[in-house]
Amino acid sequence: MHNGIRRLRRISGRAAVLIMAAGLSACSGPQIEDYAGSGPELRIDDYFLGHTRGWGMVQDYRGEVTRRFVVDVIGSMQGNQLILEEDFVYADGETQHRRWTFTPAGDRQWIGRAADVMGEATATTRGNALRMNYVLQVPIDDSTWEFSMDDWMYLQPDGRILNRTSMRKLGLEAANITLAFQRCPCDSPASEPL
The missing domain is CATH 1.20.5 (Single alpha-helices involved in coiled-coils or other helix-helix interfaces)
Incomplete structure (x- = not known):
C-alpha cells in the first residue's frame, strides 16, 4: 500500500x-534579440515610405478564417516622425482607417500611437525582424474589447514582409492575423484577393 x-x-x-x-x-x-545580425535589415522608416499593400486574414482560436482583407499603407516622414495612413477593405465590404504616428525612441526603437490603441505601442527592430506590442480597442456588438497584440514582421530577401500577430484576451490567444506586405507598384490590384 x-x-x-x-x-x-x-x-x-x-x-x-x-x-x-x-x-x-x-x-x-x-525574443527580438534572436534576430540581430539576420538580413536583410528591416528599417520601417525606409520600407514603409510611399505606398505599401498588404493582403491578410484573421483566424479565430480554432484556426478558422473569419475575415480576409487588403490594406493600403501610405507612409511619410514629418520631421523625425513616421506617419502611416492605413486603409483596410474587408471581404464583406467593410472599410476601416487607422493613422499611426511613430516617434524614434533610441536604437532601432519606436513609440507608436493610434486612435484605437490604448497608450503607446512599443516597436523594436533587429536584423530582418520587428516586434511591436500594444493594446488594441476593437468594437464588438455594443461594447469595446481590449486585445493585447504581439506583432511580428519579417523582411524577406525578395522585399516582401511576412507579418503575424497574436491577439490575446485575459492571457489566452483569441485570434491571430497573418499578412504579406509588398511595396507598390504591386503585382495585383487591391480588390483581386477578395
Missing part, C-alpha cells in the same frame, strides 16, 4: 514538473 502511494506521488511529481516546463517554454518564445 505504502509503495503504491509513493509511486503515485513520484508520477504526480514528474507530471507537475513536465506541466511546469511546458508552461515555461510556452512563455519564453522568441
Whole structure:
C-alpha cells in the first residue's frame, strides 16, 4: 500500500514538473534579440515610405478564417516622425482607417500611437525582424474589447514582409492575423484577393 502511494506521488511529481516546463517554454518564445545580425535589415522608416499593400486574414482560436482583407499603407516622414495612413477593405465590404504616428525612441526603437490603441505601442527592430506590442480597442456588438497584440514582421530577401500577430484576451490567444506586405507598384490590384 505504502509503495503504491509513493509511486503515485513520484508520477504526480514528474507530471507537475513536465506541466511546469511546458508552461515555461510556452512563455519564453522568441525574443527580438534572436534576430540581430539576420538580413536583410528591416528599417520601417525606409520600407514603409510611399505606398505599401498588404493582403491578410484573421483566424479565430480554432484556426478558422473569419475575415480576409487588403490594406493600403501610405507612409511619410514629418520631421523625425513616421506617419502611416492605413486603409483596410474587408471581404464583406467593410472599410476601416487607422493613422499611426511613430516617434524614434533610441536604437532601432519606436513609440507608436493610434486612435484605437490604448497608450503607446512599443516597436523594436533587429536584423530582418520587428516586434511591436500594444493594446488594441476593437468594437464588438455594443461594447469595446481590449486585445493585447504581439506583432511580428519579417523582411524577406525578395522585399516582401511576412507579418503575424497574436491577439490575446485575459492571457489566452483569441485570434491571430497573418499578412504579406509588398511595396507598390504591386503585382495585383487591391480588390483581386477578395
